[in-house]
Amino acid sequence: MVTIKDVAKLSGFSIKTVSRVVNNLSEVSPETRQKVQHAISELGYQPNTMARSLVIGRTNTVGVIIPHSAEYIFAHPFFTEVLRGIAEVLSANNHNLLLYLAYEKVPYSRVFIQRQVDGLILMSIPIGDPNLHGIHESGVPFVCTCRITEDDQITNYVDADFTGGVEQGMEYLLSLGHRRIAILPGPMSLVSVRLRLRGYQNAWRKHRLAEPEDYVLEGEFSSESGHALAVKAMSLPNPPTALICGDDLIAFGAIQALKEMGYRVPEDISIIGFDDINLARFSSPPLTTVRQDTYLKGRIAAETLLTLMRGKCPSSPRQILLDTSLVIRNSTAPAQNL
Amino acid sequence: MVTIKDVAKLSGFSIKTVSRVVNNLSEVSPETRQKVQHAISELGYQPNTMARSLVIGRTNTVGVIIPHSAEYIFAHPFFTEVLRGIAEVLSANNHNLLLYLAYEKVPYSRVFIQRQVDGLILMSIPIGDPNLHGIHESGVPFVCTCRITEDDQITNYVDADFTGGVEQGMEYLLSLGHRRIAILPGPMSLVSVRLRLRGYQNAWRKHRLAEPEDYVLEGEFSSESGHALAVKAMSLPNPPTALICGDDLIAFGAIQALKEMGYRVPEDISIIGFDDINLARFSSPPLTTVRQDTYLKGRIAAETLLTLMRGKCPSSPRQILLDTSLVIRNSTAPAQNL
DNA sequence: AAAATAACTGACAACGTTGTCATTAAATTA
DNA sequence: TAATTTAATGACAACGTTGTCAGTTATTTT
Numbered sequence: 001m002v003t004i005k006d007v008a009k010l011s012g013f014s015i016k017t018v019s020r021v022v023n024n025l026s027e028v029s030p031e032t033r034q035k036v037q038h039a040i041s042e043l044g045y046q047p048n049t050m051a052r053s054l055v056i057g058r059t060n061t062v063g064v065i066i067p068h069s070a071e072y073i074f075a076h077p078f079f080t081e082v083l084r085g086i087a088e089v090l091s092a093n094n095h096n097l098l099l100y101l102a103y104e105k106v107p108y109s110r111v112f113i114q115r116q117v118d119g120l121i122l123m124s125i126p127i128g129d130p131n132l133h134g135i136h137e138s139g140v141p142f143v144c145t146c147r148i149t150e151d152d153q154i155t156n157y158v159d160a161d162f163t164g165g166v167e168q169g170m171e172y173l174l175s176l177g178h179r180r181i182a183i184l185p186g187p188m189s190l191v192s193v194r195l196r197l198r199g200y201q202n203a204w205r206k207h208r209l210a211e212p213e214d215y216v217l218e219g220e221f222s223s224e225s226g227h228a229l230a231v232k233a234m235s236l237p238n239p240p241t242a243l244i245c246g247d248d249l250i251a252f253g254a255i256q257a258l259k260e261m262g263y264r265v266p267e268d269i270s271i272i273g274f275d276d277i278n279l280a281r282f283s284s285p286p287l288t289t290v291r292q293d294t295y296l297k298g299r300i301a302a303e304t305l306l307t308l309m310r311g312k313c314p315s316s317p318r319q320i321l322l323d324t325s326l327v328i329r330n331s332t333a334p335a336q337n338l
Numbered sequence: 339m340v341t342i343k344d345v346a347k348l349s350g351f352s353i354k355t356v357s358r359v360v361n362n363l364s365e366v367s368p369e370t371r372q373k374v375q376h377a378i379s380e381l382g383y384q385p386n387t388m389a390r391s392l393v394i395g396r397t398n399t400v401g402v403i404i405p406h407s408a409e410y411i412f413a414h415p416f417f418t419e420v421l422r423g424i425a426e427v428l429s430a431n432n433h434n435l436l437l438y439l440a441y442e443k444v445p446y447s448r449v450f451i452q453r454q455v456d457g458l459i460l461m462s463i464p465i466g467d468p469n470l471h472g473i474h475e476s477g478v479p480f481v482c483t484c485r486i487t488e489d490d491q492i493t494n495y496v497d498a499d500f501t502g503g504v505e506q507g508m509e510y511l512l513s514l515g516h517r518r519i520a521i522l523p524g525p526m527s528l529v530s531v532r533l534r535l536r537g538y539q540n541a542w543r544k545h546r547l548a549e550p551e552d553y554v555l556e557g558e559f560s561s562e563s564g565h566a567l568a569v570k571a572m573s574l575p576n577p578p579t580a581l582i583c584g585d586d587l588i589a590f591g592a593i594q595a596l597k598e599m600g601y602r603v604p605e606d607i608s609i610i611g612f613d614d615i616n617l618a619r620f621s622s623p624p625l626t627t628v629r630q631d632t633y634l635k636g637r638i639a640a641e642t643l644l645t646l647m648r649g650k651c652p653s654s655p656r657q658i659l660l661d662t663s664l665v666i667r668n669s670t671a672p673a674q675n676l
Numbered sequence: 677a678a679a680a681t682a683a684c685t686g687a688c689a690a691c692g693t694t695g696t697c698a699t700t701a702a703a704t705t706a
Numbered sequence: 707t708a709a710t711t712t713a714a715t716g717a718c719a720a721c722g723t724t725g726t727c728a729g730t731t732a733t734t735t736t
Contacts, residue, residue, distance in 0.1 A: 001453075001692095003691095003692060003693085004692065004693065005692080013715080013716085014715065014716045014717080015692090015693085015694095015716085015717095016694080016695090016715075016716060016717085016718095017714085017715060017716075019693070019694060020714095020715090022693095023694085027713070027714065027715085028714075028715085029713080029714060029715090032714080032715085044451070046448060046451040046452045047452065047692085047693070048392070048452065048453050048691085048692050048693065049452045049453055049454045049693095050388050050391040050392040050397065050453055050454075050691085050692080050693090051392050051691070051692035051693035051694085051721090052692080052693050052694075053388040053693090053721095054386070054388040054389050054392055054691090054692085054693070054694095054720095054721050054722065054723085055692085055693050055694045055695075055720075055721050056693085056694065056695095056721090057721080059388065061436075066425075068426075068429070074418055074419075074421070074422040074425075075418060075419075075422075075616065077415070079418060080412055080413065080417060080418050081412075081413075083412070083437075084412040084413075087404075087412075087437060087439050088406075088439065091406070091438075091439045091441075096436055096438070096454070097436065097437045097438075098399075098434055098435065098436055098437075099421075099425060099435045099436075099437050100429075100434070100435075101425050101426065101429040103429075110384060113382070113384040114384045114385065114386065114387045115339075115386050115387055115388055115722095116387045116388075116434070222616075223616065223617060223619070223620040227620075249616075249617070252617060252620045253620055255622075256620050256622065256624075259622065278413065278560075278561065278587075279561065279587070279590060279617060281561070282561040282565075282590045282591055282594050283621075283622075284593075284594065284597065284621075284622040286594075339722095341721095341722055341723085342722065342723065343722080351685080351686085352685065352686045352687080353686085353687095353722090353723085353724095354685075354686055354687085354688095354724080354725090355684085355685060355686075357723070357724060357725095358684095358685090360723095361724085365683070365684065365685085366684075366685085367683080367684060367685090370684080370685085385722085385723070386721085386722050386723065387723095388721085388722080388723090389691090389721070389722035389723035389724085390722080390723055390724075391691095391723090392690095392691050392692065392693085392721090392722085392723070392724095393690075393691050393722085393723050393724045393725080394691090394723085394724065394725095395691080453692095
């Protein structure tokens with residue numbers, strides 16, 4: 001292994017001077033710099049990251065924590081986009097990205113105390129995660145890409161406005177004349193799902209309409225679940241004329257189930273998704289959906305974290321809510337009397 | 339920051355003895371071990387990873403390289419699955435995962451020479467990547483999740499048998515009576531696409547049939563591209579009765595385009611995809627596709643790398659080709675005379 | 677009882693870098 | 707000209723850990 005010592009010996013200068021050249025400090029004469037650089041490229045020298053980190057007390061590395069219990073996070077299309085946003089910002093700022101699968105027993109903050117990372121991004125935290133305590137205690141700069149409670153006032157977060165997003169979808173369905181609107185929000189164990197439900201309830205209240213009963217159909221973020229729930233919805237005594245879904249996968253499954261049952265989408269039943277994944281344009285019919293910019297979520301999370309890492313951690317948390325927008329395609333139509 | 343020194347002072351033992359306890363070495367008496375452990379948990383001590391790595395010369399970290407020029411890799415459903423396979427194996431073996439976006443100018447091997455990682459997984463390498471030279475030279479243990487040439491005999495790789503996969507699809511279409519089969523293989527800049535094409539050609543040859551002309555329609559791995567190419571295919575003087583696609587996204591786009599043009603799938607035109615992503619079951623009609631196990635690809639790549647890292651790098655490369663299987667759903671039917 | 681072995685424990689160097697401070701030579705100022 | 711500043715460089719300690727090896731007990735063997 002080529003070390004700074006070898007470069008010093010070959011160039012005839014001291015270790016410290018080589019270090020100055022490597023770190024591009026100004027206090028080196030041009031000739032010296034050139035000679036040292038020549039020796040560096042001659043030997044193919046690269047500084048040892050571990051040794052440097054040990055001295056300077058930083059690693060220029062950010063940890064991204066993915067709760068492993070939630071496997072569907074990995075499988076979900078939005079995951080990639082958030083990660084890409086994070087990776088690009090970190091890369092542009094010369095920071096590395098350590099990806100951790102967090103099992104419940106292992107406290108996230110460990111990796112910070114061990115000086116592996118200078119900060120953390122928590123990608124999807126279970127409600128009541130006991131690790132958050134340790135995080136706060138250890139003083140890690142961290143940012144969540146989700147909220148930990150419906151009215152989180154504790155963590156730094158960047159998240160989509162799920163409540164507002166569902167309200168947008170509901171407004172549209174109501175404007176089309178739908179009054180029997182069921183929601184397939186996803187798993188209620190997730191805060192984001194509870195926030196979606198809040199949007200659903202807000203919409204009814206805002207229009208001074210009574211929220212229909214039995215129209216909240218909890219499930220998973222998957223097409224399989226959407227399929228099953230759509231079947232269940234249509235077998236209700238008073239079946240809905242529209243379904244608003246917690247994500248696009250649920251919507252895809254629901255559409256297929258409806259077709260199989262002989263309903264036409266959107267003529268008989270309207271469907272709205274959430275996320276606007278790439279494939280939403282290519283379903284049959286193309287999906288009307290509430291768009292959230294997951295790539296941007298990742299970028300902003302990373303940028304926020306870098307800011308936190310540079311300055312002291314502020315007393316009040318940084319909380320950012322990203323707007324959603326309704327993308328109208330062909331899975332929605334005016335309500336018919338069935 | 340709590341260091342091993344603090345633990346030594348509090349427990350009354352030497353630094354070295356604390357180190358022995360931390361590393362769970364046997365040469366410590368039970369009482370000593372207990373006292374030291376008490377001090378450790380009292381202080382909340384965690385060993386400094388950088389200092390340890392510096393001494394032992396390893397980081398227990400694996401780098402995963404993603405060429406950034408290929409943005410679609412991030413966006414592609416298979417990416418997540420490979421990454422999940424890698425992450426799970428590394429996690430189970432107490433190794434960390436550093437994710438790198440590789441820009442063309444930055445040689446991958448740098449991160450190895452800098453001792454940030456003990457090995458590398460290269461997720462999708464452009465043909466003729468100049469960095470491979472540096473990789474071989476630096477002696478990094480590495481594994482590719484793809485081949486770098488159609489007959490790669492150099493790198494360690496784990497990849498799907500694209501040629502065989504397309505042959506499976508072709509066999510099925512031919513058995514259904516199709517003779518006008520066009521292929522939408524994806525971007526020819528990728529080796530995997532050239533290998534798919536090879537499977538297409540093999541099938542014709544094996545059946546002693548002349549390969550039809552103008553039936554290779556190059557494009558991207560996206561639904562948009564599939565849509566455009568399907569339109570192009572059907573406007574040929576002698577349009578095909580079946581399309582075999584390089585991935586499922588292309589197939590989805592193609593199906594939509596065909597529907598828009600008034601064709602029925604599969605009655606008029608048969609479609610086969612590649613990958614079997616989760617959503618393949620939920621397209622309309624459900625997609626017949628060649629399944630590759632991308633999650634397994636990731637797992638095996640990581641396991642292979644760990645093996646390489648443990649032993650010396652063998653002289654002959656480890657090359658693993660994973661079988662594919664045809665999943666028959668409803669986008670394929672016997673050929674009709676159009 | 678003496679000698680040999682085993683079981684623990686600790687002092688100190690080493691890993692490869694950067695930070696602190698001293699030293700030297702050159703350039704500027706008084 | 708002498709005194710002061712500036713620029714360039716290097717010696718050495720420090721970062722927090724592990725490896726080496728020597729030392730001290732306790733235990734076993736002769």
